[in-house]
Amino acid sequence: MEAVNPLILIDEIEFSYPNNTFALRNISLKVNKGELISIMGQNGAGKTTLIRTLNGLIRPSTGSIYIKGEKIDSKSVAELSKIVGIIFQNPMHQLFSNTIEEELKFSMKNLDLSKEEIKQKIDVILNKFNLEKYRDRSPFNLSGGEAKKLAIASIICRDPEIIIFDEPTLGQDAKEIDFFLELIHNEIEKGKTIVMVTHNIEFTFENIPRIILMANGKIIADGPTEKVLTNEFLVKKSSLILPQIQQFKQGLKEIGIKVPNEIFKLNDMIMFLNNYLKIKLSKE
Amino acid sequence: MSLEFLNAFKFLRKDTIIHRLDPRVKLIFAIVYTINALMFTEMIPLFLIFLSLIPFILLGKLVKQWIKSIRSLAFLFIFIIVINTLFITNNGFSFSIAMIIRISIMISAFSIFFLTVDPNDLALSLISMKIPYEFAFSFSLAFRFVPTIANEAQNIIDSQQSRGYEMQKKGIINQIKNLFPLLVPLIISSIKRAFNVAEALESRAFGSKKERTFYFSIHYTKTDWIFTFILCFILLGLIFIRFQIIIMPEWFKWSLPL
Numbered sequence: 001m002e003a004v005n006p007l008i009l010i011d012e013i014e015f016s017y018p019n020n021t022f023a024l025r026n027i028s029l030k031v032n033k034g035e036l037i038s039i040m041g042q043n044g045a046g047k048t049t050l051i052r053t054l055n056g057l058i059r060p061s062t063g064s065i066y067i068k069g070e071k072i073d074s075k076s077v078a079e080l081s082k083i084v085g086i087i088f089q090n091p092m093h094q095l096f097s098n099t100i101e102e103e104l105k106f107s108m109k110n111l112d113l114s115k116e117e118i119k120q121k122i123d124v125i126l127n128k129f130n131l132e133k134y135r136d137r138s139p140f141n142l143s144g145g146e147a148k149k150l151a152i153a154s155i156i157c158r159d160p161e162i163i164i165f166d167e168p169t170l171g172q173d174a175k176e177i178d179f180f181l182e183l184i185h186n187e188i189e190k191g192k193t194i195v196m197v198t199h200n201i202e203f204t205f206e207n208i209p210r211i212i213l214m215a216n217g218k219i220i221a222d223g224p225t226e227k228v229l230t231n232e233f234l235v236k237k238s239s240l241i242l243p244q245i246q247q248f249k250q251g252l253k254e255i256g257i258k259v260p261n262e263i264f265k266l267n268d269m270i271m272f273l274n275n276y277l278k279i280k281l282s283k284e
Numbered sequence: 285m286s287l288e289f290l291n292a293f294k295f296l297r298k299d300t301i302i303h304r305l306d307p308r309v310k311l312i313f314a315i316v317y318t319i320n321a322l323m324f325t326e327m328i329p330l331f332l333i334f335l336s337l338i339p340f341i342l343l344g345k346l347v348k349q350w351i352k353s354i355r356s357l358a359f360l361f362i363f364i365i366v367i368n369t370l371f372i373t374n375n376g377f378s379f380s381i382a383m384i385i386r387i388s389i390m391i392s393a394f395s396i397f398f399l400t401v402d403p404n405d406l407a408l409s410l411i412s413m414k415i416p417y418e419f420a421f422s423f424s425l426a427f428r429f430v431p432t433i434a435n436e437a438q439n440i441i442d443s444q445q446s447r448g449y450e451m452q453k454k455g456i457i458n459q460i461k462n463l464f465p466l467l468v469p470l471i472i473s474s475i476k477r478a479f480n481v482a483e484a485l486e487s488r489a490f491g492s493k494k495e496r497t498f499y500f501s502i503h504y505t506k507t508d509w510i511f512t513f514i515l516c517f518i519l520l521g522l523i524f525i526r527f528q529i530i531i532m533p534e535w536f537k538w539s540l541p542l
Binding site for chain 1: 436439440442443444445446447448449450464465467468469472476
Protein backbone atom coordinates (compact mmCIF):
# COMPACT_ATOMS: atom_id res chain seq x y z
CA MET A 1 0.00 0.00 0.00
CA GLU A 2 1.20 3.48 -0.78
CA ALA A 3 2.04 5.60 2.24
CA VAL A 4 -0.09 8.73 2.29
CA ASN A 5 1.20 11.92 3.84
CA PRO A 6 -1.07 12.97 6.69
CA LEU A 7 -2.80 16.31 6.19
CA ILE A 8 -1.75 17.52 9.63
CA LEU A 9 1.34 16.14 11.30
CA ILE A 10 2.26 17.42 14.73
CA ASP A 11 5.67 16.29 15.81
CA GLU A 12 6.46 16.48 19.54
CA ILE A 13 5.47 20.07 20.15
CA GLU A 14 5.64 21.82 23.49
CA PHE A 15 4.38 25.20 24.54
CA SER A 16 4.31 27.15 27.77
CA TYR A 17 2.73 30.50 28.51
CA PRO A 18 4.85 33.47 29.66
CA ASN A 19 3.97 32.75 33.29
CA ASN A 20 5.69 29.36 32.84
CA THR A 21 2.57 27.23 32.97
CA PHE A 22 2.89 24.34 30.56
CA ALA A 23 -0.03 24.32 28.14
CA LEU A 24 1.19 21.60 25.78
CA ARG A 25 3.62 18.82 26.60
CA ASN A 26 5.10 16.52 24.04
CA ILE A 27 2.14 16.43 21.67
CA SER A 28 2.33 14.28 18.54
CA LEU A 29 -0.63 13.80 16.26
CA LYS A 30 -1.55 12.71 12.76
CA VAL A 31 -4.72 13.75 11.02
CA ASN A 32 -5.63 12.45 7.58
CA LYS A 33 -7.68 14.15 4.91
CA GLY A 34 -11.42 13.79 5.38
CA GLU A 35 -11.33 12.94 9.06
CA LEU A 36 -13.84 14.19 11.60
CA ILE A 37 -12.26 14.57 15.01
CA SER A 38 -13.33 15.78 18.41
CA ILE A 39 -10.86 17.02 21.03
CA MET A 40 -12.14 16.69 24.59
CA GLY A 41 -10.82 17.19 28.08
CA GLN A 42 -11.33 19.32 31.15
CA ASN A 43 -10.96 23.10 31.10
CA GLY A 44 -7.31 24.08 30.99
CA ALA A 45 -6.25 20.77 29.44
CA GLY A 46 -4.70 22.60 26.48
CA LYS A 47 -7.35 21.97 23.82
CA THR A 48 -7.73 25.54 22.65
CA THR A 49 -3.98 26.09 22.78
CA LEU A 50 -3.50 23.05 20.57
CA ILE A 51 -5.89 24.27 17.88
CA ARG A 52 -4.32 27.72 17.94
CA THR A 53 -0.98 26.22 16.96
CA LEU A 54 -2.51 24.90 13.74
CA ASN A 55 -2.81 28.28 12.02
CA GLY A 56 0.21 29.86 13.63
CA LEU A 57 -1.55 32.00 16.25
CA ILE A 58 0.63 30.21 18.77
CA ARG A 59 4.09 29.02 17.80
CA PRO A 60 5.28 25.98 19.76
CA SER A 61 8.57 26.39 21.60
CA THR A 62 9.89 23.01 20.47
CA GLY A 63 8.82 20.54 17.80
CA SER A 64 7.24 21.18 14.42
CA ILE A 65 3.91 21.15 12.71
CA TYR A 66 3.47 20.09 9.10
CA ILE A 67 0.36 20.87 7.13
CA LYS A 68 0.03 19.18 3.73
CA GLY A 69 3.60 18.01 4.20
CA GLU A 70 5.00 21.52 4.63
CA LYS A 71 6.48 22.91 7.80
CA ILE A 72 4.43 25.88 8.98
CA ASP A 73 7.12 27.65 11.06
CA SER A 74 7.88 30.32 8.51
CA LYS A 75 4.33 30.85 7.26
CA SER A 76 2.25 33.79 8.38
CA VAL A 77 -1.17 33.42 9.99
CA ALA A 78 -2.74 35.13 6.96
CA GLU A 79 -1.16 32.54 4.67
CA LEU A 80 -2.13 29.62 6.88
CA SER A 81 -5.68 30.85 7.33
CA LYS A 82 -6.30 30.04 3.67
CA ILE A 83 -5.83 26.35 4.50
CA VAL A 84 -6.88 26.27 8.16
CA GLY A 85 -10.02 28.11 9.26
CA ILE A 86 -10.67 28.38 12.98
CA ILE A 87 -14.12 29.33 14.24
CA PHE A 88 -13.79 30.66 17.76
CA GLN A 89 -16.19 30.26 20.61
CA ASN A 90 -17.54 33.79 20.79
CA PRO A 91 -18.92 35.02 17.44
CA MET A 92 -19.10 38.56 18.83
CA HIS A 93 -15.31 38.66 18.75
CA GLN A 94 -15.26 38.98 15.01
CA LEU A 95 -18.40 40.82 13.92
CA PHE A 96 -17.82 44.47 13.12
CA SER A 97 -19.40 45.39 9.78
CA ASN A 98 -22.58 47.31 9.08
CA THR A 99 -24.24 44.48 7.22
CA ILE A 100 -23.94 40.75 7.07
CA GLU A 101 -22.98 40.92 3.43
CA GLU A 102 -20.00 43.15 4.26
CA GLU A 103 -19.02 40.83 7.06
CA LEU A 104 -18.69 37.98 4.57
CA LYS A 105 -16.93 40.23 2.06
CA PHE A 106 -14.29 41.04 4.65
CA SER A 107 -13.57 37.34 5.06
CA MET A 108 -12.92 36.89 1.35
CA LYS A 109 -10.80 40.02 0.96
CA ASN A 110 -7.39 38.47 0.60
CA LEU A 111 -8.39 35.42 -1.43
CA ASP A 112 -7.72 37.02 -4.84
CA LEU A 113 -11.30 36.61 -6.00
CA SER A 114 -13.03 38.83 -8.53
CA LYS A 115 -16.04 40.95 -7.49
CA GLU A 116 -18.46 38.63 -9.32
CA GLU A 117 -16.97 35.57 -7.71
CA ILE A 118 -17.30 37.15 -4.26
CA LYS A 119 -20.92 38.10 -4.92
CA GLN A 120 -21.71 34.63 -6.16
CA LYS A 121 -20.09 33.01 -3.15
CA ILE A 122 -21.97 35.28 -0.76
CA ASP A 123 -25.26 34.32 -2.44
CA VAL A 124 -24.48 30.63 -2.07
CA ILE A 125 -23.34 30.93 1.54
CA LEU A 126 -26.28 33.09 2.67
CA ASN A 127 -28.62 30.60 1.11
CA LYS A 128 -26.89 27.64 2.68
CA PHE A 129 -27.01 29.18 6.16
CA ASN A 130 -30.56 30.53 5.81
CA LEU A 131 -29.30 34.05 6.37
CA GLU A 132 -30.57 35.44 3.07
CA LYS A 133 -33.30 37.49 4.76
CA TYR A 134 -30.77 39.26 6.98
CA ARG A 135 -28.42 40.18 4.13
CA ASP A 136 -28.58 43.95 4.66
CA ARG A 137 -29.11 43.85 8.39
CA SER A 138 -26.57 44.63 11.06
CA PRO A 139 -24.86 41.55 12.47
CA PHE A 140 -25.34 42.98 15.97
CA ASN A 141 -29.10 42.46 15.77
CA LEU A 142 -28.75 38.73 15.24
CA SER A 143 -29.66 36.24 17.96
CA GLY A 144 -26.88 34.25 19.59
CA GLY A 145 -27.48 31.21 17.40
CA GLU A 146 -27.64 33.24 14.20
CA ALA A 147 -24.49 35.15 15.11
CA LYS A 148 -22.73 31.82 15.54
CA LYS A 149 -24.05 30.72 12.16
CA LEU A 150 -22.66 33.91 10.62
CA ALA A 151 -19.29 33.35 12.28
CA ILE A 152 -19.20 29.83 10.84
CA ALA A 153 -20.33 31.15 7.43
CA SER A 154 -17.56 33.73 7.45
CA ILE A 155 -14.97 30.96 7.72
CA ILE A 156 -16.67 28.41 5.43
CA CYS A 157 -16.91 31.03 2.66
CA ARG A 158 -13.10 31.09 2.60
CA ASP A 159 -13.22 27.41 1.65
CA PRO A 160 -10.39 26.20 3.92
CA GLU A 161 -9.36 22.56 3.65
CA ILE A 162 -9.21 22.16 7.40
CA ILE A 163 -12.06 23.57 9.47
CA ILE A 164 -11.59 23.87 13.21
CA PHE A 165 -14.41 24.64 15.62
CA ASP A 166 -14.01 25.78 19.21
CA GLU A 167 -17.13 24.76 21.17
CA PRO A 168 -19.52 24.77 18.20
CA THR A 169 -22.52 23.42 20.11
CA LEU A 170 -22.22 25.75 23.09
CA GLY A 171 -25.41 27.76 23.61
CA GLN A 172 -27.06 26.30 20.50
CA ASP A 173 -30.63 25.01 20.55
CA ALA A 174 -31.52 21.55 19.25
CA LYS A 175 -32.47 22.82 15.79
CA GLU A 176 -29.21 24.73 15.48
CA ILE A 177 -27.21 21.68 16.53
CA ASP A 178 -29.00 19.64 13.85
CA PHE A 179 -28.12 22.28 11.30
CA PHE A 180 -24.51 22.19 12.44
CA LEU A 181 -24.42 18.41 12.16
CA GLU A 182 -25.74 18.52 8.63
CA LEU A 183 -23.19 21.17 7.79
CA ILE A 184 -20.20 19.18 9.01
CA HIS A 185 -21.37 16.06 7.18
CA ASN A 186 -21.70 18.15 4.02
CA GLU A 187 -18.20 19.53 4.40
CA ILE A 188 -16.76 16.06 5.08
CA GLU A 189 -18.41 14.81 1.89
CA LYS A 190 -16.67 17.60 0.03
CA GLY A 191 -13.36 16.22 1.29
CA LYS A 192 -12.82 18.73 4.09
CA THR A 193 -11.19 17.78 7.36
CA ILE A 194 -12.89 18.86 10.57
CA VAL A 195 -11.49 19.13 14.06
CA MET A 196 -13.62 20.37 16.92
CA VAL A 197 -13.03 21.17 20.54
CA THR A 198 -16.11 20.43 22.60
CA HIS A 199 -17.47 19.50 26.00
CA ASN A 200 -20.55 17.91 24.50
CA ILE A 201 -20.10 14.21 25.26
CA GLU A 202 -23.41 13.04 23.76
CA PHE A 203 -22.86 14.92 20.52
CA THR A 204 -19.37 13.50 20.14
CA PHE A 205 -20.41 9.96 21.02
CA GLU A 206 -23.26 9.95 18.54
CA ASN A 207 -21.63 11.73 15.63
CA ILE A 208 -17.85 11.92 15.71
CA PRO A 209 -15.82 8.83 14.73
CA ARG A 210 -12.45 9.79 16.24
CA ILE A 211 -11.68 11.40 19.56
CA ILE A 212 -8.59 12.85 21.19
CA LEU A 213 -8.64 13.12 24.97
CA MET A 214 -6.40 15.65 26.65
CA ALA A 215 -5.40 16.21 30.28
CA ASN A 216 -2.75 18.55 31.70
CA GLY A 217 -1.41 19.50 28.28
CA LYS A 218 -0.93 15.91 27.14
CA ILE A 219 -2.85 13.64 24.82
CA ILE A 220 -3.99 10.73 26.99
CA ALA A 221 -6.02 8.89 24.40
CA ASP A 222 -6.55 9.00 20.66
CA GLY A 223 -8.82 6.54 18.90
CA PRO A 224 -12.33 5.54 17.84
CA THR A 225 -14.93 7.37 19.95
CA GLU A 226 -16.84 4.25 20.95
CA LYS A 227 -13.66 2.71 22.35
CA VAL A 228 -12.28 5.78 24.14
CA LEU A 229 -15.49 7.16 25.61
CA THR A 230 -16.57 3.77 26.95
CA ASN A 231 -13.30 3.31 28.82
CA GLU A 232 -14.13 4.30 32.38
CA PHE A 233 -10.51 4.89 33.38
CA LEU A 234 -9.82 7.32 30.54
CA VAL A 235 -13.13 9.08 30.94
CA LYS A 236 -12.45 9.65 34.62
CA LYS A 237 -8.89 10.80 34.01
CA SER A 238 -10.06 13.55 31.68
CA SER A 239 -12.88 14.63 34.04
CA LEU A 240 -15.66 13.52 31.73
CA ILE A 241 -18.59 11.22 32.38
CA LEU A 242 -19.65 8.15 30.44
CA PRO A 243 -22.14 8.79 27.61
CA GLN A 244 -25.76 8.21 28.63
CA ILE A 245 -26.12 5.15 26.37
CA GLN A 246 -23.17 3.56 28.11
CA GLN A 247 -24.62 4.33 31.55
CA PHE A 248 -27.94 2.92 30.37
CA LYS A 249 -26.20 -0.25 29.19
CA GLN A 250 -24.57 -0.66 32.61
CA GLY A 251 -27.94 -0.18 34.26
CA LEU A 252 -29.51 -2.85 32.03
CA LYS A 253 -26.64 -5.21 32.77
CA GLU A 254 -27.31 -4.84 36.49
CA ILE A 255 -30.89 -6.03 36.04
CA GLY A 256 -29.72 -8.91 33.90
CA ILE A 257 -30.25 -7.64 30.36
CA LYS A 258 -27.03 -8.03 28.41
CA VAL A 259 -26.66 -5.53 25.59
CA PRO A 260 -24.26 -6.55 22.80
CA ASN A 261 -20.97 -4.59 22.80
CA GLU A 262 -21.43 -3.14 19.35
CA ILE A 263 -24.48 -1.07 20.31
CA PHE A 264 -23.43 2.55 20.78
CA LYS A 265 -26.05 4.65 19.06
CA LEU A 266 -29.48 5.61 20.31
CA ASN A 267 -31.23 4.14 17.25
CA ASP A 268 -29.45 0.80 17.63
CA MET A 269 -30.39 0.72 21.29
CA ILE A 270 -34.07 1.37 20.48
CA MET A 271 -34.00 -1.43 17.89
CA PHE A 272 -32.34 -3.80 20.33
CA LEU A 273 -34.84 -3.10 23.12
CA ASN A 274 -37.70 -3.40 20.66
CA ASN A 275 -36.55 -6.85 19.59
CA TYR A 276 -35.73 -7.87 23.14
CA LEU A 277 -39.16 -6.93 24.41
CA LYS A 278 -40.90 -8.60 21.45
CA ILE A 279 -39.07 -11.86 22.12
CA LYS A 280 -39.68 -11.62 25.84
CA LEU A 281 -43.41 -10.86 25.43
CA SER A 282 -43.92 -13.65 22.87
CA LYS A 283 -42.30 -16.12 25.29
CA GLU A 284 -44.68 -15.11 28.03
CA MET B 285 1.00 41.54 17.70
CA SER B 286 0.53 40.85 21.28
CA LEU B 287 -0.82 42.93 24.06
CA GLU B 288 1.74 41.68 26.49
CA PHE B 289 2.83 45.19 27.42
CA LEU B 290 -0.45 45.62 29.30
CA ASN B 291 0.98 43.15 31.79
CA ALA B 292 3.26 45.96 32.93
CA PHE B 293 0.16 47.56 34.44
CA LYS B 294 -1.42 44.47 35.95
CA PHE B 295 -1.30 43.83 39.67
CA LEU B 296 1.31 41.24 40.55
CA ARG B 297 1.02 39.63 43.97
CA LYS B 298 4.43 39.62 45.65
CA ASP B 299 5.70 40.04 49.16
CA THR B 300 8.02 43.04 49.14
CA ILE B 301 8.24 46.23 51.14
CA ILE B 302 6.71 48.18 48.25
CA HIS B 303 3.80 45.76 47.94
CA ARG B 304 3.11 46.01 51.66
CA LEU B 305 2.90 49.81 51.59
CA ASP B 306 -0.48 51.44 51.98
CA PRO B 307 -2.05 52.10 48.56
CA ARG B 308 -2.35 55.77 49.49
CA VAL B 309 1.44 56.04 49.76
CA LYS B 310 1.77 54.55 46.31
CA LEU B 311 -0.80 56.96 44.94
CA ILE B 312 1.19 59.85 46.46
CA PHE B 313 4.30 58.30 44.93
CA ALA B 314 2.81 58.23 41.44
CA ILE B 315 1.48 61.78 41.73
CA VAL B 316 4.74 63.16 43.19
CA TYR B 317 6.78 61.64 40.41
CA THR B 318 4.40 62.93 37.77
CA ILE B 319 4.69 66.46 39.18
CA ASN B 320 8.47 66.07 39.40
CA ALA B 321 8.63 65.05 35.77
CA LEU B 322 6.45 67.91 34.64
CA MET B 323 8.45 70.55 36.52
CA PHE B 324 11.61 70.25 34.48
CA THR B 325 12.39 70.40 30.80
CA GLU B 326 16.16 69.97 31.18
CA MET B 327 17.81 66.64 30.60
CA ILE B 328 20.00 66.38 33.69
CA PRO B 329 17.39 66.92 36.43
CA LEU B 330 14.96 64.66 34.63
CA PHE B 331 17.59 61.99 34.38
CA LEU B 332 18.36 62.29 38.10
CA ILE B 333 14.66 61.95 38.92
CA PHE B 334 14.56 58.93 36.66
CA LEU B 335 17.52 57.39 38.50
CA SER B 336 15.81 57.98 41.82
CA LEU B 337 13.01 55.62 40.68
CA ILE B 338 15.38 52.68 40.44
CA PRO B 339 15.55 51.93 44.20
CA PHE B 340 11.74 51.64 44.27
CA ILE B 341 11.82 49.24 41.32
CA LEU B 342 14.52 47.13 42.92
CA LEU B 343 12.75 47.08 46.29
CA GLY B 344 9.54 45.95 44.61
CA LYS B 345 11.35 43.29 42.52
CA LEU B 346 9.71 44.68 39.41
CA VAL B 347 12.69 44.96 37.05
CA LYS B 348 11.32 42.55 34.44
CA GLN B 349 7.89 44.15 34.18
CA TRP B 350 9.35 47.63 34.26
CA ILE B 351 11.68 46.90 31.34
CA LYS B 352 8.68 45.55 29.46
CA SER B 353 6.68 48.72 30.04
CA ILE B 354 9.54 50.92 28.84
CA ARG B 355 10.23 48.70 25.85
CA SER B 356 6.60 48.90 24.77
CA LEU B 357 7.06 52.63 24.32
CA ALA B 358 9.99 52.29 21.91
CA PHE B 359 7.81 53.25 18.97
CA LEU B 360 6.61 56.41 20.71
CA PHE B 361 10.21 57.33 21.59
CA ILE B 362 11.35 57.10 17.99
CA PHE B 363 8.36 59.18 16.96
CA ILE B 364 9.23 61.87 19.55
CA ILE B 365 12.88 62.00 18.49
CA VAL B 366 12.06 62.29 14.81
CA ILE B 367 9.34 64.93 15.18
CA ASN B 368 11.24 67.08 17.68
CA THR B 369 14.56 66.94 15.90
CA LEU B 370 12.89 67.87 12.62
CA PHE B 371 10.66 70.66 13.83
CA ILE B 372 12.49 72.26 16.75
CA THR B 373 15.53 74.03 15.40
CA ASN B 374 17.04 74.99 18.74
CA ASN B 375 18.37 71.94 20.61
CA GLY B 376 15.61 69.72 19.23
CA PHE B 377 17.44 66.48 19.90
CA SER B 378 18.23 67.32 23.52
CA PHE B 379 14.63 68.39 24.04
CA SER B 380 13.35 65.13 22.62
CA ILE B 381 15.65 63.14 24.90
CA ALA B 382 14.35 65.16 27.86
CA MET B 383 10.77 64.45 26.82
CA ILE B 384 11.51 60.75 26.51
CA ILE B 385 12.91 60.69 30.02
CA ARG B 386 9.87 62.65 31.22
CA ILE B 387 7.46 60.12 29.70
CA SER B 388 9.51 57.23 31.04
CA ILE B 389 9.30 58.68 34.56
CA MET B 390 5.54 59.01 34.41
CA ILE B 391 5.03 55.59 32.85
CA SER B 392 7.37 53.96 35.37
CA ALA B 393 5.71 55.65 38.34
CA PHE B 394 2.25 54.52 37.26
CA SER B 395 3.52 51.11 36.25
CA ILE B 396 4.91 50.67 39.79
CA PHE B 397 1.59 51.87 41.18
CA PHE B 398 -0.52 49.44 39.14
CA LEU B 399 1.88 46.54 39.61
CA THR B 400 1.86 46.81 43.38
CA VAL B 401 -1.65 47.97 44.29
CA ASP B 402 -4.32 45.32 44.69
CA PRO B 403 -7.50 46.66 43.02
CA ASN B 404 -9.48 45.79 46.16
CA ASP B 405 -7.19 47.84 48.38
CA LEU B 406 -7.50 50.68 45.94
CA ALA B 407 -11.24 50.93 46.55
CA LEU B 408 -10.61 50.92 50.31
CA SER B 409 -8.02 53.66 50.10
CA LEU B 410 -10.30 55.82 47.96
CA ILE B 411 -13.13 55.39 50.46
CA SER B 412 -10.79 56.39 53.27
CA MET B 413 -10.25 59.60 51.30
CA LYS B 414 -14.02 60.21 51.59
CA ILE B 415 -14.77 59.36 47.98
CA PRO B 416 -18.31 57.90 47.68
CA TYR B 417 -18.37 54.12 47.54
CA GLU B 418 -20.01 53.94 44.10
CA PHE B 419 -17.18 55.92 42.52
CA ALA B 420 -14.45 54.12 44.42
CA PHE B 421 -15.92 50.79 43.46
CA SER B 422 -16.29 51.62 39.77
CA PHE B 423 -12.72 52.88 39.75
CA SER B 424 -11.36 49.66 41.20
CA LEU B 425 -13.64 47.66 38.93
CA ALA B 426 -12.17 49.44 35.94
CA PHE B 427 -8.76 48.32 37.10
CA ARG B 428 -9.82 44.80 37.61
CA PHE B 429 -11.06 44.64 34.03
CA VAL B 430 -7.82 45.78 32.39
CA PRO B 431 -6.41 42.25 32.10
CA THR B 432 -9.81 40.89 31.06
CA ILE B 433 -10.07 43.40 28.26
CA ALA B 434 -6.49 42.73 27.21
CA ASN B 435 -7.35 39.05 27.06
CA GLU B 436 -10.46 39.77 25.04
CA ALA B 437 -8.52 41.99 22.65
CA GLN B 438 -6.11 39.11 22.06
CA ASN B 439 -9.05 36.79 21.32
CA ILE B 440 -10.46 39.31 18.87
CA ILE B 441 -7.12 39.63 17.10
CA ASP B 442 -6.93 35.83 16.91
CA SER B 443 -10.43 35.43 15.49
CA GLN B 444 -9.91 38.13 12.88
CA GLN B 445 -6.54 36.69 11.90
CA SER B 446 -8.16 33.31 11.48
CA ARG B 447 -10.21 34.72 8.65
CA GLY B 448 -7.35 36.29 6.81
CA TYR B 449 -7.09 39.66 8.54
CA GLU B 450 -3.59 41.08 8.23
CA MET B 451 -2.20 43.10 11.11
CA GLN B 452 0.51 45.04 9.33
CA LYS B 453 -0.57 47.09 6.39
CA LYS B 454 1.19 49.83 4.54
CA GLY B 455 0.11 53.46 4.74
CA ILE B 456 -1.34 55.46 7.61
CA ILE B 457 -4.91 55.44 6.23
CA ASN B 458 -4.82 51.69 5.73
CA GLN B 459 -3.53 51.23 9.25
CA ILE B 460 -6.33 53.32 10.71
CA LYS B 461 -8.91 51.47 8.61
CA ASN B 462 -7.31 48.28 9.79
CA LEU B 463 -8.21 49.07 13.40
CA PHE B 464 -11.97 48.84 12.83
CA PRO B 465 -12.17 45.03 12.78
CA LEU B 466 -10.48 45.06 16.20
CA LEU B 467 -12.01 48.10 17.87
CA VAL B 468 -15.67 47.56 16.98
CA PRO B 469 -15.94 44.06 18.52
CA LEU B 470 -13.86 45.20 21.51
CA ILE B 471 -16.08 48.21 22.23
CA ILE B 472 -19.29 46.28 21.70
CA SER B 473 -18.29 43.40 23.93
CA SER B 474 -17.03 45.82 26.60
CA ILE B 475 -20.35 47.65 26.64
CA LYS B 476 -22.19 44.34 26.81
CA ARG B 477 -20.01 43.25 29.69
CA ALA B 478 -20.63 46.53 31.50
CA PHE B 479 -24.38 45.91 31.33
CA ASN B 480 -23.91 42.34 32.53
CA VAL B 481 -21.76 43.42 35.45
CA ALA B 482 -24.29 46.10 36.40
CA GLU B 483 -27.10 43.56 36.38
CA ALA B 484 -25.04 41.08 38.38
CA LEU B 485 -24.24 43.79 40.95
CA GLU B 486 -27.83 44.88 41.26
CA SER B 487 -29.02 41.32 41.68
CA ARG B 488 -26.66 41.12 44.63
CA ALA B 489 -28.21 44.22 46.17
CA PHE B 490 -25.46 46.68 45.33
CA GLY B 491 -26.14 50.08 46.87
CA SER B 492 -29.07 48.94 49.00
CA LYS B 493 -27.54 50.46 52.13
CA LYS B 494 -25.77 53.79 52.50
CA GLU B 495 -23.35 52.67 55.21
CA ARG B 496 -21.07 49.82 54.33
CA THR B 497 -18.77 47.67 56.39
CA PHE B 498 -15.61 46.11 55.01
CA TYR B 499 -14.04 42.73 55.46
CA PHE B 500 -10.50 44.12 55.27
CA SER B 501 -9.24 47.43 56.55
CA ILE B 502 -6.12 49.41 55.74
CA HIS B 503 -3.87 51.26 58.20
CA TYR B 504 -1.08 53.74 57.82
CA THR B 505 1.98 52.18 59.45
CA LYS B 506 5.34 53.61 60.45
CA THR B 507 6.93 52.55 57.15
CA ASP B 508 4.08 54.25 55.28
CA TRP B 509 4.78 57.51 57.14
CA ILE B 510 8.53 57.25 56.42
CA PHE B 511 7.87 56.79 52.70
CA THR B 512 5.37 59.65 52.69
CA PHE B 513 7.95 61.94 54.32
CA ILE B 514 10.64 60.94 51.85
CA LEU B 515 8.28 61.61 48.94
CA CYS B 516 7.17 64.99 50.31
CA PHE B 517 10.79 65.90 50.94
CA ILE B 518 11.74 65.05 47.35
CA LEU B 519 8.79 67.04 46.01
CA LEU B 520 9.41 70.12 48.15
CA GLY B 521 13.13 70.02 47.44
CA LEU B 522 12.57 69.88 43.71
CA ILE B 523 9.94 72.64 43.81
CA PHE B 524 12.44 74.79 45.69
CA ILE B 525 15.18 74.12 43.13
CA ARG B 526 12.78 74.75 40.25
CA PHE B 527 11.68 78.16 41.44
CA GLN B 528 14.98 79.35 42.89
CA ILE B 529 16.79 79.20 39.57
CA ILE B 530 19.89 80.59 41.26
CA ILE B 531 20.17 77.46 43.35
CA MET B 532 19.80 75.27 40.27
CA PRO B 533 23.42 74.50 39.44
CA GLU B 534 24.66 75.53 36.01
CA TRP B 535 25.31 71.91 34.99
CA PHE B 536 21.65 71.14 35.49
CA LYS B 537 20.93 73.11 32.34
CA TRP B 538 23.50 71.33 30.23
CA SER B 539 22.25 69.92 26.96
CA LEU B 540 23.61 68.14 23.93
CA PRO B 541 24.85 70.42 21.17
CA LEU B 542 22.18 69.05 18.82
